[in-house]
Amino acid sequence: MSTEAQFELADAQVRGHRCRVFARAPRTLPGLLKLVPWTSDATCLVYGGTRYTYPQVSAEVDRLARSLRDSYGVGPGSRVGLALRNQPEWVFGFLALARLGAIPVVLNSRAAGDELAVARDSIGTSLMLVDSRCGRELAAHPGACPTVVFEDAALEGADREREQAGIAAAVAAGARRRQDLPEGGGPLADPELDPLDPATILFTSGTTGRAKGAVLSHWGTTNSVWTNLYAGYRIASDMAARYGIPLAQLAAMSPQTCILLMFPFFHTSGLHTGLLGTLARGGKVVLMRRWDPAAALALIETEKVTQFPCVPTMMWDLLRLPDIGSRDLKSLTSVSTGGQALQAGLLEAMTRAFPRAVPGTGFGMTETTGAVAMSVGEEYLSRPGTAGRVLATTEVKVVREDGSIAPAGEPGEICMRSVSNMLGYWGDEDETARAFDAEGYMRSGDIGHVDAEGFLYIVDRKKDMVISAGENIYCAEVERVLLAHPGLAEGTAFGVPDERLGERLVAIVVPHASAGEVTPEAVQRHVGAHLAAYKVPTEVIVRTTPLPRNHLDKVDKVALRRGHAAR
Numbered sequence: 001m002s003t004e005a006q007f008e009l010a011d012a013q014v015r016g017h018r019c020r021v022f023a024r025a026p027r028t029l030p031g032l033l034k035l036v037p038w039t040s041d042a043t044c045l046v047y048g049g050t051r052y053t054y055p056q057v058s059a060e061v062d063r064l065a066r067s068l069r070d071s072y073g074v075g076p077g078s079r080v081g082l083a084l085r086n087q088p089e090w091v092f093g094f095l096a097l098a099r100l101g102a103i104p105v106v107l108n109s110r111a112a113g114d115e116l117a118v119a120r121d122s123i124g125t126s127l128m129l130v131d132s133r134c135g136r137e138l139a140a141h142p143g144a145c146p147t148v149v150f151e152d153a154a155l156e157g158a159d160r161e162r163e164q165a166g167i168a169a170a171v172a173a174g175a176r177r178r179q180d181l182p183e184g185g186g187p188l189a190d191p192e193l194d195p196l197d198p199a200t201i202l203f204t205s206g207t208t209g210r211a212k213g214a215v216l217s218h219w220g221t222t223n224s225v226w227t228n229l230y231a232g233y234r235i236a237s238d239m240a241a242r243y244g245i246p247l248a249q250l251a252a253m254s255p256q257t258c259i260l261l262m263f264p265f266f267h268t269s270g271l272h273t274g275l276l277g278t279l280a281r282g283g284k285v286v287l288m289r290r291w292d293p294a295a296a297l298a299l300i301e302t303e304k305v306t307q308f309p310c311v312p313t314m315m316w317d318l319l320r321l322p323d324i325g326s327r328d329l330k331s332l333t334s335v336s337t338g339g340q341a342l343q344a345g346l347l348e349a350m351t352r353a354f355p356r357a358v359p360g361t362g363f364g365m366t367e368t369t370g371a372v373a374m375s376v377g378e379e380y381l382s383r384p385g386t387a388g389r390v391l392a393t394t395e396v397k398v399v400r401e402d403g404s405i406a407p408a409g410e411p412g413e414i415c416m417r418s419v420s421n422m423l424g425y426w427g428d429e430d431e432t433a434r435a436f437d438a439e440g441y442m443r444s445g446d447i448g449h450v451d452a453e454g455f456l457y458i459v460d461r462k463k464d465m466v467i468s469a470g471e472n473i474y475c476a477e478v479e480r481v482l483l484a485h486p487g488l489a490e491g492t493a494f495g496v497p498d499e500r501l502g503e504r505l506v507a508i509v510v511p512h513a514s515a516g517e518v519t520p521e522a523v524q525r526h527v528g529a530h531l532a533a534y535k536v537p538t539e540v541i542v543r544t545t546p547l548p549r550n551h552l553d554k555v556d557k558v559a560l561r562r563g564h565a566a567r
Contacts, residue, residue: 010022014440015440019395020392020394022393030099040282044057045091047088047287057095061092061096070186071181077101078103079103079126080103080105080125080127083109085133085152085289086270086289087287089151089152101192103200104201105125105201106200106201107119108203109133113141118211121144128147130148130149132149148181149166149175149177152289159289194218198218199217202266202267204366204367212431216423224369227371236250256283257281257306258304258306258307259285260307262314268365268370269370293314293318294321296318310470333356333357336362336376359381361375362375368421369421373390373455374388375455388455390450395418398415399413408449412447412448413444413446422442464494466495467495467502471534478527479491479493482509485509486515489510489511492508492547492560493537496565505537509540520539520541523540541564
């Protein structure tokens with residue numbers, strides 16, 4: 001996978017439209033997994049004090065696949081929910097489902113119980129695989145499908161107590177423990193799949209305020225992973241040129257690829273770029289239960305991490321550690337950020353702290369199965385404001401409000417066509433139809449422009465969304481929950497700049513005249529009871545006068561932001 005020939009491009013007809021694809025990439029997820037070096041004795045997964053080699057992971061995956069097949073009839077096309085935090089059991093579950101040709105329905109492991117239940121029920125999953133927290137959350141929202149709860153054996157102390165309490169709650173509600181399932185037997189057949197069959201369903205919110213299941217195809221998935229491998233090839237080429245040695249010589253000298261993976265698996269950056277891209281390289285995936293900058297720095301040093309993709313918040317946390325200058329971080333060859341724009345001075349601080357690492361950035365969406373633009377090395381350093389150069393497998397057009405095509409440099413809505421575009425939103429033909437135009441381009445909802453050299457710049461968001469610490473928070477979703485509070489007559493949410501988080505969420509609410517006292521803390525507790533913790537506004541302002549509105553009778557968030565900044 002290190003030679004340029006493996007990234008040869010070809011034209012293909014994809015759902016009636018011409019697309020550029022990687023000619024030599026496999027076209028199904030099981031086909032991609034066959035390229036993983038499962039017989040290698042190299043370390044595959046690291047989680048706390050637990051280590052798994054590639055053969056050990058393969059054995060766990062096959063064991064679980066046989067158990068799910070024989071106990072629940074999981075096979076090609078089965079939709080199975082996956083709601084676990086980043087831990088080895090998530091990897092085993094996803095790979096077992098992929099091995100069977102099933103469709104992993106990847107849920108937000110940080111979501112509240114009603115969010116998980118709505119996602120589960122809207123897709124019609126036949127089975128749910130959950131961790132203790134999600135099992136406890138779903139215990140209050142019973143559904144028609146069975147649930148299997150996985151234990152995280154690496155936990156200790158208070159985390160262990162919470163784990164056991166969550167498992168007990170899930171079991172009391174009817175879930176089965178993973179260890180109680182029969183092992184199953186017999187060989188695993190290769191599933192018969194079409195490249196445009198659904199491979200996974202990942203959730204993305206929107207302006208309707210409800211999470212939607214984006215259906216991602218097998219071909220789109222493998223194309224996305226191949227794009228990541230191509231990025232690795234370009235980074236290696238950049239380093240070889242920097243050191244003045246042939247690429248093959250550099251490859252022979254290089255250690256095993258090792259990624260410190262902090263992006264959650266329910267994001268495309270965690271699943272496609274982080275996990276599948278690393279497995280395809282025969283690399284090592286290092287997981288952390290929760291973000292801890294000091295622990296991350298220690299792992300980079302001890303595990304000889306070569307790749308650290310992160311959101312800017314994490315990078316700032318790392319750079320501000322007092323002992324960073326005394327640590328051996330020479331193993332890092334790639335440091336990239338994504339999920340939000342870089343704050344002033346961060347890129348310079350990154351390159352100063354990690355002089356041997358090639359910096360990079362990219363832009364993509366859940367609906368595009370990952371990156372559609374990418375820049376690394378000198379290309380990125382010379383254009384720090386770019387979201388990346390548009391990839392050869394993606395066609396981009398910039399559309400004005402009247403539907404006409406904007407020339408290079410003029411802002412408009414970014415629209416993209418690629419084999420990696422989603423097939424659609426599960427069970428929502430209207431939203432799917434709104435997402436695509438007649439030429440097969442998908443509307444991104446982002447405003448930007450492409451320069452004459454093909455570099456993409458994002459300047460605004462057409463859809464009302466806040467990106468805080470790399471997490472997408474859709475204001476409509478938060479506002480729906482605010483307005484469900486019995487004491488509130490009005491409620492709105494918007495983002496404001498934050499030095500550490502990039503943006504943070506602020507809510508302004510107006511109580512009913514007949515309501516008793518409504519405190520900011522009560523509003524935050526209400527939101528936290530229905531949505532993931534990161535969607536809870538960091539600041540709630542209670543006012544007694546109606547919210548300002550524009551000529552379309554919509555809440556005037558421009559005026560509210562201006563007023564907030566002037567406080």
